[in-house]
Amino acid sequence: MSEQDGVATQENGAMDEKNVFFTPFNVIAGGIVIVGLLLTILRFTKGLGTVTNLSNTQPWGLWIGFDLMCGVALAAGGYTTSAACYLFGMKQYHSAVRPAILTGFLGYATVLVSLLYDVGRPDRLIMAYPFIVQQGTTSLLFEVGLCVMLYLLVLFLEFSPIPLEWLGLRKARTIAVKLTIMLTIFGVVLSTLHQSSLGALFLIAPSKVHPLWYSPYIAVFFFVSSIIAGLSMVIFESSLSHRAFHSNMGKPYLEAHDPLVFGYAKAAALVLFGYFIIKLMGVAAGNHWTLLGTPYGIWFLVEVFGFVALPCLLFTIGFRDKNPGFIKSAAILSIIGIVLNRLNVSIITFNWQKPLSEKYIPSWMEVMLSIFMVTCLVLVFRFIVTRMPVFYDHPDFTNNH
Amino acid sequence: MAITRRKFLGWLGAVGVGTTSGKKNAHASAGKEFAGYPDSLGVLHDETRCVGCRSCEDACHRINNLPEPEKPFKDTSILNDKRRPDEDSYTVVNKYETSKGVRFRKIQCNHCLEPACASVCFVTAFSKQPSGAVTYDPSVCVGCRYCMIACPFEVPAYQYNDAFTPEVVKCTMCAPRLEKGELPGCVEVCPKEALTFGKRNDLIKIARQRISKDPDHYVDHIYGEKEMGGTSWMYVSDVPFEETGMREDLGNTPAPKLTSGALHVVPMVVALWPVFLTGMYGMTKRREKIAAVEKAHAVAKAVQEAETKAADQLLHAMETAKIQQENALIIAQAEKEKAVKAALTKTDTPKSEEDS
Amino acid sequence: MENMMYTLQDYMLHTENTLYIIMGMSLIGMVWFWFFLTGNQEDE
Numbered sequence: 001m002s003e004q005d006g007v008a009t010q011e012n013g014a015m016d017e018k019n020v021f022f023t024p025f026n027v028i029a030g031g032i033v034i035v036g037l038l039l040t041i042l043r044f045t046k047g048l049g050t051v052t053n054l055s056n057t058q059p060w061g062l063w064i065g066f067d068l069m070c071g072v073a074l075a076a077g078g079y080t081t082s083a084a085c086y087l088f089g090m091k092q093y094h095s096a097v098r099p100a101i102l103t104g105f106l107g108y109a110t111v112l113v114s115l116l117y118d119v120g121r122p123d124r125l126i127m128a129y130p131f132i133v134q135q136g137t138t139s140l141l142f143e144v145g146l147c148v149m150l151y152l153l154v155l156f157l158e159f160s161p162i163p164l165e166w167l168g169l170r171k172a173r174t175i176a177v178k179l180t181i182m183l184t185i186f187g188v189v190l191s192t193l194h195q196s197s198l199g200a201l202f203l204i205a206p207s208k209v210h211p212l213w214y215s216p217y218i219a220v221f222f223f224v225s226s227i228i229a230g231l232s233m234v235i236f237e238s239s240l241s242h243r244a245f246h247s248n249m250g251k252p253y254l255e256a257h258d259p260l261v262f263g264y265a266k267a268a269a270l271v272l273f274g275y276f277i278i279k280l281m282g283v284a285a286g287n288h289w290t291l292l293g294t295p296y297g298i299w300f301l302v303e304v305f306g307f308v309a310l311p312c313l314l315f316t317i318g319f320r321d322k323n324p325g326f327i328k329s330a331a332i333l334s335i336i337g338i339v340l341n342r343l344n345v346s347i348i349t350f351n352w353q354k355p356l357s358e359k360y361i362p363s364w365m366e367v368m369l370s371i372f373m374v375t376c377l378v379l380v381f382r383f384i385v386t387r388m389p390v391f392y393d394h395p396d397f398t399n400n401h
Numbered sequence: 402m403a404i405t406r407r408k409f410l411g412w413l414g415a416v417g418v419g420t421t422s423g424k425k426n427a428h429a430s431a432g433k434e435f436a437g438y439p440d441s442l443g444v445l446h447d448e449t450r451c452v453g454c455r456s457c458e459d460a461c462h463r464i465n466n467l468p469e470p471e472k473p474f475k476d477t478s479i480l481n482d483k484r485r486p487d488e489d490s491y492t493v494v495n496k497y498e499t500s501k502g503v504r505f506r507k508i509q510c511n512h513c514l515e516p517a518c519a520s521v522c523f524v525t526a527f528s529k530q531p532s533g534a535v536t537y538d539p540s541v542c543v544g545c546r547y548c549m550i551a552c553p554f555e556v557p558a559y560q561y562n563d564a565f566t567p568e569v570v571k572c573t574m575c576a577p578r579l580e581k582g583e584l585p586g587c588v589e590v591c592p593k594e595a596l597t598f599g600k601r602n603d604l605i606k607i608a609r610q611r612i613s614k615d616p617d618h619y620v621d622h623i624y625g626e627k628e629m630g631g632t633s634w635m636y637v638s639d640v641p642f643e644e645t646g647m648r649e650d651l652g653n654t655p656a657p658k659l660t661s662g663a664l665h666v667v668p669m670v671v672a673l674w675p676v677f678l679t680g681m682y683g684m685t686k687r688r689e690k691i692a693a694v695e696k697a698h699a700v701a702k703a704v705q706e707a708e709t710k711a712a713d714q715l716l717h718a719m720e721t722a723k724i725q726q727e728n729a730l731i732i733a734q735a736e737k738e739k740a741v742k743a744a745l746t747k748t749d750t751p752k753s754e755e756d757s
Numbered sequence: 758m759e760n761m762m763y764t765l766q767d768y769m770l771h772t773e774n775t776l777y778i779i780m781g782m783s784l785i786g787m788v789w790f791w792f793f794l795t796g797n798q799e800d801e
Contacts, residue, residue, distance in 0.1 A: 049561035056487055056558040059546035087678055089685035120544020120559065120567035130523040134541050137773035138766065140660055141547050142523035143667055181682060182788060189674045189784075193667060200663035204521050204551040207651050219663050438763045515765050529764055630765075657765045664773060671780040675787045 029375050036372025039365050043117055051365045058360035060346055066370050067114035069198055069342035071107055072148070073222070074335065076230030077237070078104025078155060079184075079191040084267075086184045095253040096260050098162060098390045099241065100234050102381065105155040110377045112152065117369060140197045140204075147194035154187045165394040166387065173397070196223035202345055210349035212291055212300040215282040218345075224275045229338040231268040232311075235261055235331040239324075245385050250392025262319055265327040269315035272334065276308045296349060303344060307337025437514040441533035442579065443601035443633035444588055445608055446507055448645060449618070450595035453480050453494055453505035457587030457596070461492050461509075464575065464586035480505070483646070487558040491572040492587060499644040506645040507587070507596070510535060510556045510572035511625055512633035517656035518548035518557060526569075533601060533633040534574035542569060553629050553651050574633070601633055608637050630655025 043051045054061045081100035084090045116122040127133075128149070136142050157176060164173035199222030202209050215221065238257060242249075283289060291297045311334040318326030347360060385391055459474035461467070468489050472479055480496035485508060487493075492509035512535045519527035524541040527548065537557075544567055549557045560567040575585035583589070588598040597607060605626055612619040624642050625635030628651050636642065643649050762768045 045564055047562050047564035047567065048559075050564075052561070054546075054559075054561060056485065056549060057555060059549035059559060083678075087682045087685065089688065118545075120546070120563075121542065124541075124543045129541055129543055134525045135774065135777070136521075136523040136525040136770075137777050138519075138657060138660070138664065138769045139521045139523040139547065140663060141521060141545060143664075145523060185675055185678045185682070186784070188678055189671060192670055192674060197663065197667070200660065201547070201550075203660050203663055204517055204656060205553070206659065207553050207648055208550070216662070219666070433768075435763060435765045435768060519766050520769075525770070529766060531763075655765055657769050661769060664769075668776045668780055672783055675784070679787075679791060 029379060032368075032372055032375045033379075035368055036375070039369050039372070040117075042365070043369070048118075048120065051363065051369070053360060053363040053366065055360065057351055057354065057358060058347075060350075061360055062347070062362040062366045062370055063114050063118040065343050065346035066339070067118070067373055068111055069346055070339045071111040071114065072195065072198060073226045073229040073338050073342060074233050075104045075107025075111070076191065076195060076226040077234040078107075078158070078230070079187045080227055080230035081234055082158065082184045083188050086181055087188070090263070092256060093260055093263065095250075095256040095391075096234060096238065099237065099385070100230075101155060101158045102162065102384060102390055103233065103237060105152070105159045106377050106381055108148065108152045108155055110373050111148065114370075114373050140200045144194045144197045144201065147190045147197070151187060151190040151194065154183050154190060158183050158187065161397075162384070162388045162390060165389050165397050168396070191226070192223060195226040196220065198222050199345070205350075207353075208351050209345060210296050210300075210352040211286055211288050212283065212297060213341075213345045213349050215286055217278060217282050217285065220278060221275070221282065221341075224271065224278065225338055225341060227271050228268055228275060228334050231264045231271065232331040232334045232338075235264050235268070235327060236335060239328055239331075241385070241391065244382070245391060248386055248391050252393060253391045258324075261324060261327055262322060265315045265319045265330065268330070268334065269312050269319060272308055272312035272315065276304065276312060279304050279308065296352060299344070299349075303337065303340050307333055307340055311337065435515075437601075437631065438529070438531040438533065440600050440602075441514075441531060441633060442574075442599065443512070443533050443604050443635060444574075444585065445597040445599075445604040446634065446636045447595050447597070447611070448504050448506055448636060448638035448640070450593045451494070451505040451507065452593055452595075453477060453496055453503075454592060455480075455494055456590045456592060457507060458490065458492055458494060460586040460590040461572075462490065464578070465491060465573075467491065484508075485558075486510070486556055486571065488560045488562075488570045491570070495646060497645045499640040501640050504638070504640055504645050506636070506647070508554075508556075509587070509634065510574070511554050511635075512572075512574050513629055513656065514631040514633065515629070515655035515657055517551040517553060517629065517659075520657045520660065521547045521551040523547070530576060532574075532576065532579050534576040534579060535571075535633075536573055536576050537569055537571060539568040544569075551656065553648065553656075601635075604635060608635065611637060627653040629653070630658075 039051060048054060052061055052063075077100040081093060081097050085093045085097050116125060119125050130136060130142055130145055131149075157179060160176045161173050164176060196219035199218040199220075202214065202218060203216075206214055238261065242257065283292070288297075292301060311330040314326045314330035314333065317323065318330055351358070351360075389397075455474045455477060462469065462474075470489065480494060483495055484490075484493040492507060494505050494507050497504050497506065512529075512533055514529070516527055516529055516535045518537075519525070519529060519535065523545065524543060526538045526542045527535055528538075529535050544559070546557075546559055546569070548569060549555075549559060557569045557571045559569055575583070578585060584598055588596040597604060599607070605623060608623045608626075612621055612623075618639050620638055620641060622642070623635050623637055624647060625632035630653065636647070638645060641649075762771065
């Protein structure tokens with residue numbers, strides 16, 4: 001019977017872990033987690049000053065630039081996929097929705113945890129001070145915070161059918177599934193808002209962000225590039241998952257995989273094309289052509305040509321020639337491009353007028369804690385997909401989608 | 402009054418109110434401008450008078466109970482370092498080698514008329530007081546440090562080394578002392594009158610007077626009169642401000658204006674995105690339904706065609722069968738007749754044979 | 758004079774507060790309105 005299959009899968013997963021618990025992956029992950037936990041204790045007992053290289057001139061470091069900025073962008077697969085499937089009628093992507101939602105949910109949860117490390121008074125963040133005590137509505141950070149919190153809730157609800165199926169809670173699951181369309185629309189609205197507002201956060205600092213990255217269009221840049229990040233992450237992740245969790249994948253997922261990759265590559269190529277154009281328009285609107293010759297300008301060109309134009313080309317070739325290798329490398333390139341862009345805006349070109357000696361370089365502990373966050377995400381992801389119906393349809397609920 | 406009566410009446414006229422009772426102005430006209438609190442206070446720092454004695458730093462530390470620095474305030478060797486206000490000091494004096502020799506500049510919060518820190522704070526911990534001071538309320542601060550990102554003058558500092566109750570640190574313009582009618586500490590102790598305290602409007606007049614009295618000496622610019630929408634703390638100098646480490650590229654846009662565009666897109670997205678997306682969903686549904694109906698039609702048509710064809714075939718077959726049957730009958734009849742005939746002839750013949 | 762707004766910041770805080778309240782209501786209102794709009798239809 002179908003239920004037995006589910007149980008069997010679970011047991012297989014558990015047995016695999018028992019048999020080869022000390023795989024290289026597990027050993028490294030375990031090491032990172034232990035170091036991460038020690039650093040966590042250090043962070044919360046000795047303060048930010050001990051753990052980070054943050055300064056008064058560079059108050060936002062790796063945890064904002066990478067964990068928040070990149071984390072949110074790379075978790076955009078959730079809203080792009082669910083919108084494509086439920087709102088735009090691309091039902092062939094249905095099997096990709098669950099992994100994408102799961103990644104999105106875990107990504108946002110990680111962002112939230114990272115923020116608790118980064119802010120000076122995490123207790124007040126948990127107590128939702130900005131929304132309960134005093135509302136600073138003129139701040140774009142208020143909007144980002146509100147949207148991220150609401151979106152986390154939306155993602156949780158979108159994700160909830162997975163554990164509910166796993167636990168066999170039929171009624172609750174039916175209610176959760178009924179909300180799908182509404183949640184998807186809310187998710188897209190909230191994502192549009194906070195993805196773009198993350199860029200708009202820097203509108204207040206025209207004297208600190210390099211003019212090539214500071215643009216009145218920055219909010220649009222961030223939103224459009226988040227779509228690229230979402231699409232690329234789904235492609236990248238599905239190829240990784242394919243290798244790692246093949247045994248947990250159901251037939252529909254495996255069958256839909258190739259058309260999905262090609263469809264996403266096509267979409268990514270198109271969005272990258274548009275993104276490239278608007279980046280160009282950003283330079284034109286600010287009349288920053290002369291700056292392109294400066295070292296920062298060359299760095300800008302590297303970002304725009306190496307990590308926007310090039311992946312666009314690779315996606316195009318990959319899609320036209322049905323070449324998964326090209327598509328995979330294009331996805332990786334554009335993911336690096338998004339990370340680079342976020343770091344450029346928030347860290348690398350921030351305070352560009354200051355001498356290099358005053359530049360912020362993250363401490364090893366900051367880097368380690370960022371790696372710790374990512375590792376935890378991967379571990380939780382693995383825990384869930386090896387047990388819950390993510391890559392396969394739960395046998396009891398196959399026809400109820 | 403910061404907002405002149407004439408301007409104010411102009412606003413009223415613009416919307417046709419035409420009364421002079423006006424108590425509200427926030428919705429007077431679309432082109433409204435805000436000139437800040439009337440009679441708000443400020444300080445004018447004259448760089449030509451400052452000698453870098455650090456008395457202001459000393460007084461500031463005493464009044465605000467800040468930790469004593471390692472080197473005493475009398476030690477002026479530290480002036481050679483490029484310092485900025487930090488978690489242990491609200492104000493610092495830096496020394497600059499300029500085209501006209503050594504100059505000193507006191508750095509502290511400039512108390513903007515439209516503070517960037519207040520604009521970006523998502524718990525409104527910062528507020529512009531009617532007195533002119535920009536104050537900070539640590540009891541709500543979450544410690545996101547966005548204020549430090551936003552401040553164009555790089556003033557707010559953070560107590561990174563406090564593990565449990567870190568706060569943002571910045572000059573308060575001695576707001577508690579102002580309430581008591583006292584001068585800010587630094588102004589009070591300045592031995593050279595490099596710092597002038599007063600109503601901001603008066604300070605601008607004083608600055609103009611100094612510049613016009615000695616136009617060859619002073620740079621014809623009051624730093625802070627318009628920068629970032631204007632600051633309560635202003636500077637005059639005899640060397641370009643750039644030479645004393647001040648940014649001259651900040652522009653005159655008040656901080657809230659920098660983000661207002663992006664902020665105003667938000668409600669539009671909230672209102673129209675669901676409409677658009679629901680529309681998309683509706684269209685998708687509709688298309689699916691039409692497709693389903695078309696499919697059903699096509700199926701029905703196919704079925705019908707098949708049925709008609711089958712019926713035709715049946716009919717045809719039946720007709721054929723009928724004809725065949727008839728033919729067969731005819732043939733059978735003919736054969737029967739033939740047989741009968743044959744039989745008859747046969748019987749006749751034997752008969753005749755018999756007969757014969 | 759307490760109604761007078763002297764700074765752009767105060768003004769924007771006021772308008773944004775109002776906008777956020779309207780936004781919250783509009784999201785809820787949208788859901789309600791959708792059900793009202795389509796509530797009279799046969800289940801098609």
